[in-house]
Amino acid sequence: MGWLATASLPAGAVEPLLARTAPSGIDPQAYLVSEKLDGVRALWDGQALRFRSGRTVAAPAWFLAQxxxxxxxxxxWMGRRRFDELSAAVRRTEPVDAEWRQVRYHVFELPGAGGRFAERAEQMQSLANPVIVPVAQWRLSSNAALQARLKEVVAAGGxxxxxxxxxxxVxxxxxxxxxxxxxxxxxxxxxxxxEPGKGRYAGQMGALEVQTPDGIRFKLGTGFSDELRRNPPPVGATVTYRYxxxxxxGKPRFASLLRVADEF
Structure with a gap:
């Protein structure tokens, strides 16, 4: 069924291609490499812009017209280290024009196209306009070159x-x-x-009890903003954590909240 909604997902939701973790020492020659953007995944079907959940993104008319x-x-995406600002902007039911003027749609796939990804990546270049930014793709010749590019991107805030x-x-x-x-x-x-908080977090959430898809349970107690401690994600919510x-x-070491994954 490809990119279209599937029966196992909520009505209106779509399941695009999702990444696995690259093994150490990987040879990148068979791949096109791009920066991993700290943004909000959005899927355009030709008529509506939606989050992965299937909810419509309340983008301004001038943005959608592009x-x-x-x-x-x-x-x-608004830029590196601006996820919280972006998240607030795109979740509003009424878009704020000044915020959306800072948002760009960084495109990295053409779900309705055929051929190899390398061919689709070339096709995307023709879509560039004031709103659409085709994601830059690089050819790297060795794992050493890959690690060097990773170091460069991370040092710049990526x-x-x-x-x-x-x-x-596709x-x-x-x-x-x-x-x-x-x-x-x-x-x-x-x-x-x-888990209730103690000390400075008394009366707030101290830690989340979470479970991985493999059934591993552990507590996640760091990485939370004051707002999330006051209003933690509910039972059943999916969170993304770093470790x-x-x-x-099988329990993660030094786990820290990255973001609430299904807030959209």
Whole structure:
């Protein structure tokens, strides 16, 4: 069923291609490499712009008028280290024009097109306009070159890199066709409970009890803003967390909240 909504997802939701973690020592020659943007995934079907959840993005009419009739997949982005600002802007039911003037739609896939990803990446270049930014794709010849580019991007405030198989067809779901490379790993877990805070966090949330898709349960106690401690994500919400490595039992070490993954 490709990029279209599937029966296993909420009504209106779509399941685009999702990345796995790149193995250490990977040879990047079979891939096109781009910066991993810390933005909000958005899918354009030719008529409406939606979050992965299927909810419509309340973008201004002038912004939507710049989008073509063909489907697009990409990220709404304001720039490095501006995720919270972007998140607030795109979640509003009534768009604030001054905020959206700072947003660009960074496109990295053409869901309705055929051929190899390398061919689609070339096609995307023709879509550039005041709103659409085709994501830059690089060819890197070795793992050393890949690590050097990762270091460069992270030093400039970026999150990491994405590696997309150059010969890949349009695909959906989590796949080895798309890999992410970051200094710290990240993963998703579902909130199963809340632990009350102590000391300065008395009366607020102290930690989230979460469970991974593999059934591993652990507590996530750092990375929260004051607002999230006052209004924590509810039981059933999905969160994305960063971690350094895992214990022999499979629990992440030094886990820290990155963001609430399904707030859109």
């Amino acid at each position: 989008l073509p009739k063909q489907p697009l997949d990409g990220e709404l 999150e990491g890199l994405m590696l997309h198989r150059a010969d890949a067809p 695909a959906s779901g989590r796949s080895d066709l798309l890999l992410k490379l970051k200094p710290l790993a990240d993963a998703e877990a579902v909130v199963i409970g809340h 350094r490595d895992v214990t022999p039992a």
